[in-house]
Amino acid sequence: MTQSNEDIALHRAHEALEVGEVEQATYLARQVLKAAQSSRDTLDEGRALACLADCDRLRSQLRRAHRNSLSAVHLLRQGQDLAGEVMALTTLSHTAGSLGRLDEAVESARLAVTLSEGLPPSHLQPLAYNYLGTALLWSRDFARAESAFERSADLVHADEPTASPLQPLMNLALLEAVRHAALRFQTGTTPALGKLNDRLTDCAEMIERHGDEGLLPGMTATTRTLLHLLQGLAAAWSGDAQSMAAALMWCDAWDASHGSVSWLTALRRWLEMEAAWCCGDVALAMALGHEMVAAAAEAEHESLACLGHLMVATLARVQSDSRAEADALRQLHQREQSLRLEALDSRDRAQEWQLQARASADQIVRLESRSRMLEQLSLQDSLTRIPNRRALDRQLAARRAAANGDDAPACMALIDVNRFKHINDTFSHPVGDQVLRIVADVLSRSVRTSDFVARLAGDEFVVLFGQATLPLAQQICLRMKEAVRDYAWHALAPGLEVSISIGVEQGRQGETMQALLRRSDEQMYADKRRARTPA
Structure with missing residues (x-):
C-alpha cells in the first residue's frame, strides 16, 4: 500500500521524537493535523493529536497533552485504530496521573491493558502495564503498582528477550523512593533502604x-537524570x-x-x-x-x-x-x-x-x-413494489461484469398485459392498477430465486433468467402465463379476465442488451398476434 504524505510526515515526527527533537516533531504533527481537519479525516486527526500529546508531555505541558490525548483516544476509537488507541490511552493515563486526576489515570491505563491484550504481542502490552503502575503509584497503591511494573518488565522479556525493561525498572525504583517518603511521614522514622x-x-x-533507552522514545537524558x-x-x-x-x-x-x-x-x-x-x-x-x-x-x-x-x-x-x-x-x-x-x-x-x-x-x-x-x-417501482427500470439497468451491468464482458445474460423475457387499455376503459384505472400489482406478484412467485423480475414501463415487465437454457426459460414463461390466466380475476371485478404475452430469447455472443431486448420484444408481439388469431 502506498504511504500518503500524512503517513510519511507522522513517521518522520515519531522519528524526531525518538531522538528528542520535540520542536521538529511538533511542526510535522501540526501539519498533518491541519491537513486532516481540512479533509475531515478523523483517523489522521487522531494520530496527529496523539503525536502532539507526546510532544506536549516531553515539554511538560501536561494539561494540553491531556486534552490532545483525550481527543486522540476518541478519534482513534472511532477510526478503529486499536493500536493507536492503546498508545493514546497510555499518554492519557500518564498525563491524568501527573495532573492528579488519579481515577481517570487508573481507568485509562486499565482500558489500555485490556485492549492491548487483544493485540499480537508487541511493546504495547508492557507499555500499558507500565502506565498502569504509574497511575497506581501516584494513587499510592504501592503493592498493585509494584505488581504492574514487574508485569511490564516480564512482558518486555517475553516479547523480545534482548530488549531492555529499563522504564518499568526505573519506575520500581521511583516507587520505592515515594513509598519511603510516605512511610517516613506516617511513622516518623526512616525506613530501611534495602x-x-x-x-x-x-x-x-x-x-x-x-543502554538507557526504554519503552518510550526520546527519554535517554531523562532516564540518566532520574537514575542519578x-x-x-x-x-x-x-x-x-x-x-x-x-x-x-x-x-x-x-x-x-x-x-x-x-x-x-x-x-x-x-x-x-x-x-x-x-x-x-x-x-x-x-x-x-x-x-x-x-x-x-x-x-x-x-x-x-x-x-x-x-x-x-x-x-x-x-x-x-x-x-x-x-x-x-x-x-x-x-x-x-x-x-x-x-x-x-x-x-x-x-x-x-x-x-x-x-x-x-x-x-x-x-x-x-x-x-x-x-x-x-x-430502485423500486412505486405501484407494483418490484424493481424498476433503474434497478434493471443495474442488474444488467452487474451481470455483464460477472460474465467478464459478455454483454448478454443467458435468457430474457419481455412480458406485456394483453388488452390493458381495454381493462382500464372498461373496469376503471384503479382496477387497472390493481391488475398490474397482481401480475407483478404472480410473475415474482412464478420464477426462481436466481431470476430477476422488473417493471419496464406501463404494462410491460422483464424477466432476466439466471443460468437458464432457452427451453428452461420457455418452460418458466409458460408457467407464468398459466398462473396469470388462472388467477381469480372475477373476485377483483366481475367479468374481468387477464392474460399476458411473452417473448423470450437467448442471448448471443457479443450481442448488446438493446439488441436482445429488441428480439424479445419482437417475439412478444408475435406471441400477442398468435393469441388474437382464432385456433
Missing part, C-alpha cells in the same frame, strides 16, 4: 547491558555525602543543557531538600521543599506537588513545628481539593464529548439508514 538500593542496582546493570536523582536520594537517606554530591553535580549539568522547568526539576529540589536536611540546615530544607512544590506546579505535575507538601509537613513534624506542619497539610488538602474539582470538570467535559460523539454517530447511522431506504425506493 529494596530501593536493590532496584537502583537493577537499573544500573540494565543500562550497562542495554534516585541514587542521590538513597545516598542522602543513608548519610553518604560523597555520592549525594556526585548526583547533584550530574543534575547541574542536566539543568544547564535542559533549561526549562520539568518534573525532574521538582525531583532535584527534593534531593536538594534532603541534602540540606542531612546537613542539618532545616531552614534551607524547608525553603527547598516549598521550591519543590513550586517547580512541580510549574511543570504541571500536580501529584509531585502534593508529594512536596508531604515532604514539608514531614520536615516540620520532625522539628516539632506543629504550626508549619499544619500549614503544609492545609496546603496539601487545598491542592487535593482543587485537583478533585478539576478532575470532575475534566470528566464532565469528556462525558459531554462522548455524548456529542455518540449523538453524531447515531445521526450518521440514521442518515445512512435513510440513505439506504431512499436508495431502495429509487
Whole structure:
C-alpha cells in the first residue's frame, strides 16, 4: 500500500521524537493535523493529536497533552485504530496521573491493558502495564503498582528477550523512593533502604547491558537524570555525602543543557531538600521543599506537588513545628481539593464529548439508514413494489461484469398485459392498477430465486433468467402465463379476465442488451398476434 504524505510526515515526527527533537516533531504533527481537519479525516486527526500529546508531555505541558490525548483516544476509537488507541490511552493515563486526576489515570491505563491484550504481542502490552503502575503509584497503591511494573518488565522479556525493561525498572525504583517518603511521614522514622538500593542496582546493570533507552522514545537524558536523582536520594537517606554530591553535580549539568522547568526539576529540589536536611540546615530544607512544590506546579505535575507538601509537613513534624506542619497539610488538602474539582470538570467535559460523539454517530447511522431506504425506493417501482427500470439497468451491468464482458445474460423475457387499455376503459384505472400489482406478484412467485423480475414501463415487465437454457426459460414463461390466466380475476371485478404475452430469447455472443431486448420484444408481439388469431 502506498504511504500518503500524512503517513510519511507522522513517521518522520515519531522519528524526531525518538531522538528528542520535540520542536521538529511538533511542526510535522501540526501539519498533518491541519491537513486532516481540512479533509475531515478523523483517523489522521487522531494520530496527529496523539503525536502532539507526546510532544506536549516531553515539554511538560501536561494539561494540553491531556486534552490532545483525550481527543486522540476518541478519534482513534472511532477510526478503529486499536493500536493507536492503546498508545493514546497510555499518554492519557500518564498525563491524568501527573495532573492528579488519579481515577481517570487508573481507568485509562486499565482500558489500555485490556485492549492491548487483544493485540499480537508487541511493546504495547508492557507499555500499558507500565502506565498502569504509574497511575497506581501516584494513587499510592504501592503493592498493585509494584505488581504492574514487574508485569511490564516480564512482558518486555517475553516479547523480545534482548530488549531492555529499563522504564518499568526505573519506575520500581521511583516507587520505592515515594513509598519511603510516605512511610517516613506516617511513622516518623526512616525506613530501611534495602529494596530501593536493590532496584537502583537493577537499573544500573540494565543500562550497562542495554543502554538507557526504554519503552518510550526520546527519554535517554531523562532516564540518566532520574537514575542519578534516585541514587542521590538513597545516598542522602543513608548519610553518604560523597555520592549525594556526585548526583547533584550530574543534575547541574542536566539543568544547564535542559533549561526549562520539568518534573525532574521538582525531583532535584527534593534531593536538594534532603541534602540540606542531612546537613542539618532545616531552614534551607524547608525553603527547598516549598521550591519543590513550586517547580512541580510549574511543570504541571500536580501529584509531585502534593508529594512536596508531604515532604514539608514531614520536615516540620520532625522539628516539632506543629504550626508549619499544619500549614503544609492545609496546603496539601487545598491542592487535593482543587485537583478533585478539576478532575470532575475534566470528566464532565469528556462525558459531554462522548455524548456529542455518540449523538453524531447515531445521526450518521440514521442518515445512512435513510440513505439506504431512499436508495431502495429509487430502485423500486412505486405501484407494483418490484424493481424498476433503474434497478434493471443495474442488474444488467452487474451481470455483464460477472460474465467478464459478455454483454448478454443467458435468457430474457419481455412480458406485456394483453388488452390493458381495454381493462382500464372498461373496469376503471384503479382496477387497472390493481391488475398490474397482481401480475407483478404472480410473475415474482412464478420464477426462481436466481431470476430477476422488473417493471419496464406501463404494462410491460422483464424477466432476466439466471443460468437458464432457452427451453428452461420457455418452460418458466409458460408457467407464468398459466398462473396469470388462472388467477381469480372475477373476485377483483366481475367479468374481468387477464392474460399476458411473452417473448423470450437467448442471448448471443457479443450481442448488446438493446439488441436482445429488441428480439424479445419482437417475439412478444408475435406471441400477442398468435393469441388474437382464432385456433
